[in-house]
Amino acid sequence: MAYLDHAATTPMLPEAIAAMTAQLAVTGNASSLHAAGRRARRTVEESRETLADALGARPSEVVLTSGGTEADNLAVKGLYWARRDADPRRTRVLASPVEHHAVLDAVDWLAQHEGATVEYLPVDAYGRVHPDALREALVRDPDDVALVTVMWANNEIGTIMPVRELAEVAREFDVPMHADAVQAFGQLEVDFARSGLAAMTVSAHKIGGPFGVGALLLGRDQTPVPVLHGGGQERHVRSGTLDVPAVAAFAVAGRHAAKGREDFAREVGSLRDELAAAVLKAVPDALLGGDPAPGGRLPANAHFTFPGCEGDSLLLLLDAQGIECSTGSACTAGIAQPSHVLLATGTDPELARGTLRFSLGHTSTGQDVRKLARAIGPAVERARTAGLS
Amino acid sequence: MTQTSQRPLRVLAAMSGGVDSAVAAARAVEAGHDVTGVHLALSANPQSFRTGARGCCTIEDSRDARRAADVIGIPFYVWDLAERFREDVVDDFVAEYEAGRTPNPCLRCNEKIKFAALLDKALALGFDAVCTGHYATVVLKDDGTRELHRASDMAKDQSYVLGVLDEKQLAHAMFPLGDTLTTKDEIRAEAERRDLAVAKKPDSHDICFIADGDTQGFLAGRLGGPAEGDILDESGAKVGTHEGAFGFTIGQRKGLRIGHPAPDGKPRYVLDISPVNNTVTVGPAEALDVTALTAIRPRWCGTPPAGPGTYTAQLRAHGGETEVTAELTDGTLSVTFTEPVRGVAPGQAVVLYDGTRVVGSATIATTVRKEKAAAPR
Numbered sequence: 001m002a003y004l005d006h007a008a009t010t011p012m013l014p015e016a017i018a019a020m021t022a023q024l025a026v027t028g029n030a031s032s033l034h035a036a037g038r039r040a041r042r043t044v045e046e047s048r049e050t051l052a053d054a055l056g057a058r059p060s061e062v063v064l065t066s067g068g069t070e071a072d073n074l075a076v077k078g079l080y081w082a083r084r085d086a087d088p089r090r091t092r093v094l095a096s097p098v099e100h101h102a103v104l105d106a107v108d109w110l111a112q113h114e115g116a117t118v119e120y121l122p123v124d125a126y127g128r129v130h131p132d133a134l135r136e137a138l139v140r141d142p143d144d145v146a147l148v149t150v151m152w153a154n155n156e157i158g159t160i161m162p163v164r165e166l167a168e169v170a171r172e173f174d175v176p177m178h179a180d181a182v183q184a185f186g187q188l189e190v191d192f193a194r195s196g197l198a199a200m201t202v203s204a205h206k207i208g209g210p211f212g213v214g215a216l217l218l219g220r221d222q223t224p225v226p227v228l229h230g231g232g233q234e235r236h237v238r239s240g241t242l243d244v245p246a247v248a249a250f251a252v253a254g255r256h257a258a259k260g261r262e263d264f265a266r267e268v269g270s271l272r273d274e275l276a277a278a279v280l281k282a283v284p285d286a287l288l289g290g291d292p293a294p295g296g297r298l299p300a301n302a303h304f305t306f307p308g309c310e311g312d313s314l315l316l317l318l319d320a321q322g323i324e325c326s327t328g329s330a331c332t333a334g335i336a337q338p339s340h341v342l343l344a345t346g347t348d349p350e351l352a353r354g355t356l357r358f359s360l361g362h363t364s365t366g367q368d369v370r371k372l373a374r375a376i377g378p379a380v381e382r383a384r385t386a387g388l389s
Numbered sequence: 390m391t392q393t394s395q396r397p398l399r400v401l402a403a404m405s406g407g408v409d410s411a412v413a414a415a416r417a418v419e420a421g422h423d424v425t426g427v428h429l430a431l432s433a434n435p436q437s438f439r440t441g442a443r444g445c446c447t448i449e450d451s452r453d454a455r456r457a458a459d460v461i462g463i464p465f466y467v468w469d470l471a472e473r474f475r476e477d478v479v480d481d482f483v484a485e486y487e488a489g490r491t492p493n494p495c496l497r498c499n500e501k502i503k504f505a506a507l508l509d510k511a512l513a514l515g516f517d518a519v520c521t522g523h524y525a526t527v528v529l530k531d532d533g534t535r536e537l538h539r540a541s542d543m544a545k546d547q548s549y550v551l552g553v554l555d556e557k558q559l560a561h562a563m564f565p566l567g568d569t570l571t572t573k574d575e576i577r578a579e580a581e582r583r584d585l586a587v588a589k590k591p592d593s594h595d596i597c598f599i600a601d602g603d604t605q606g607f608l609a610g611r612l613g614g615p616a617e618g619d620i621l622d623e624s625g626a627k628v629g630t631h632e633g634a635f636g637f638t639i640g641q642r643k644g645l646r647i648g649h650p651a652p653d654g655k656p657r658y659v660l661d662i663s664p665v666n667n668t669v670t671v672g673p674a675e676a677l678d679v680t681a682l683t684a685i686r687p688r689w690c691g692t693p694p695a696g697p698g699t700y701t702a703q704l705r706a707h708g709g710e711t712e713v714t715a716e717l718t719d720g721t722l723s724v725t726f727t728e729p730v731r732g733v734a735p736g737q738a739v740v741l742y743d744g745t746r747v748v749g750s751a752t753i754a755t756t757v758r759k760e761k762a763a764a765p766r
Contacts, residue, residue, distance in 0.1 A: 312466060312468065313510075313514055315466075316425065316464070316466055316514065317514065317515070319464055320425070320464070382513070382514060382515055383514070385513040385514075386510050386513035386514045387510075387513070
């Protein structure tokens with residue numbers, strides 16, 4: 001078995017499993033006042049401090065959520081509502097067109113139901129938003145912009161955005177900027193304070209933590225309108241009883257991701273280069289996606305387009321040989337759609353159907369790469385025979 | 390004798406989300422084959438929620454199929470064949486109705502989608518066969534050729550909608566439900582035993598792309614709304630009005646809404662549909678008696694018959710058998726009934742059988758009525 005889909009989810013770290021299972025046996029609601037509650041709260045707050053430390057933030061800036069999707073929704077909708085409530089002119093949302101659906105669909109919902117005007121920022125052939133493009137959009141009318149949202153690194157093609165420069169531009173105009181850093185955390189230096197962002201999304205299960213927990217890093221001056229109302233936990237921004245075992249495990253994974261980042265990025269990067277070279281050798285006309293420049297893309301990501309192939313066919317053929325990867329595109333009832341990321345970068349829609357994303361992680365080995373290297377050539381040949389039906 | 394007893398094959402199981410195809414896939418696995426499940430997305434806009442009527446294009450069906458595949462323990466994919474389906478089945482369905490004929494979209498889907506588009510892709514990807522939950526039997530002869538036969542359980546038999554398959558298609562078809570005497574209850578019990586959640590799912594009877602079951606409404610939407618026209622009797626006298634000739638089927642009795650009774654007081658049936666004049670002709674049951682028909686686009690399962698022959702024929706899904714003589718001349722099949730039959734609709738298929746063996750099928754083009762045959766006196 002060669003698991004090459006770590007960007008979808010990566011195996012939990014043994015230390016995180018240990019932390020989580022230990023907490024599962026402990027009773028206590030972190031909001032309760034008695035001893036059991038205090039014990040749970042202590043675990044949560046220590047975890048929050050650990051995560052803050054790992055992400056260059058203050059503990060009070062860590063708003064725990066049920067995962068990346070919730071954090072994205074809270075940032076996008078919550079900041080939009082708060083900014084519009086403060087000044088009804090602010091209805092323009094500036095977003096990159098290559099965002100994850102958790103942002104893209106939230107933004108689209110605001111346009112459909114909350115009177116937002118969404119402006120998609122132009123991207124280059126690698127899917128990157130340039131600070132000048134953001135400046136141009138803001139200068140046009142700085143007073144009607146509710147927020148800016150641009151992901152830190154793209155989940156499909158791995159392109160890294162100039163987040164700090166973008167946040168600087170947004171700050172110049174006093175507009176809050178959110179970044180989805182789900183894919184960046186653990187692979188890039190993600191420092192919330194230095195980023196200049198108003199809000200930032202991270203998720204546990206992409207860094208060796210459990211499913212169902214994530215966080216929105218939220219500047220202390222930001223008061224988004226809640227999406228979830230209730231008991232007033234998490235700065236009254238995100239109500240709901242905290243999942244203590246998951247939070248404890250998230251903290252372990254977060255500390256590991258920050259501490260081990262440089263070594264991990266170097267090792268996984270060289271394995272990725274090996275993988276890319278092997279695939280291009282086996283299939284010379286395959287197109288390596290994303291930014292080829294050093295530091296231009298996530299070290300664990302390799303994205304390919306195979307002309308004349310259906311990505312789905314390749315997936316099936318590789319899966320049958322125990323190689324697990326993804327087409328990288330979104331699914332509706334499992335039906336492959338051409339990736340919005342590739343379409344935004346100007347890729348021909350027909351070409352965009354033949355993509356595969358390989359993403360490496362902490363359990364990846366040279367053996368995984370060699371297994372793929374042997375299988376990819378014949379698989380592409382066969383998928384081409386099946387064609388684009 | 391059937392393929393399931395052959396060497397292990399790489400099999401692509403078409404899984405609709407219903408109980409039959411799920412059990413078929415499970416049986417293929419049990420027979421030792423290497424099975425992969427695939428759900429065909431046939432509608433460009435799959436409905437999000439289950440509505441009253443059953444359909445095979447909903448997101449929920451795709452989930453049911455995925456769930457079944459997971460329980461069986463096979464890989465599962467959704468393939469988008471919506472464009473091909475629209476061109477080859479839906480548009481054809483509408484055009485046939487528009488021309489006053491009564492098409493069978495399931496048969497067309499088997500011919501053009503399941504055992505053409507899907508099979509071609511499956512073969513290209515290295516699969517040996519496509520497996521479905523149809524009730525029919527493939528028999529492998531000693532000379533290596535294959536025959537399609539009725540299912541062991543005649544009450545469940547679906548060989549009629551598979552009659553369009555030629556020998557090449559049959560060579561790659563697998564119907565694991567065809568050769569067992571099983572009632573639907575037993576299939577459901579088997580699904581339950583296999584922990585398949587679809588065991589209790591209701592059967593689908595409707596046309597899958599008309600989820601609400603309102604064929605008339607669907608056709609009206611596609612063919613430009615209701616267009617009022619005349620209902621005539623056999624003499625050409627107007628006896629009522631209708632809201633679009635395309636909505637009627639030959640032999641139909643209900644929904645004519647003719648105010649006053651026929652002179653003889655007997656019920657009247659649709660005899661003819663003329664979309665060109667937008668008229669519907671009605672008459673007594675006897676006038677429906679057909680003594681012969683011609684059919685076009687014949688498809689043979691094996692060698693086409695050389696001269697005239699005696700067969701049994703089936704004229705619609707779930708229809709009975711009737712004795713005929715048939716002969717092929719210049720690509721047109723002429724069929725003569727031993728006894729007159731009723732309710733024969735152009736556009737439907739006539740499937741010829743030799744015993745339980747499917748000989749071939751063709752699309753009914755014209756019919757010869759008993760009354761008209763007797764007319765020149």
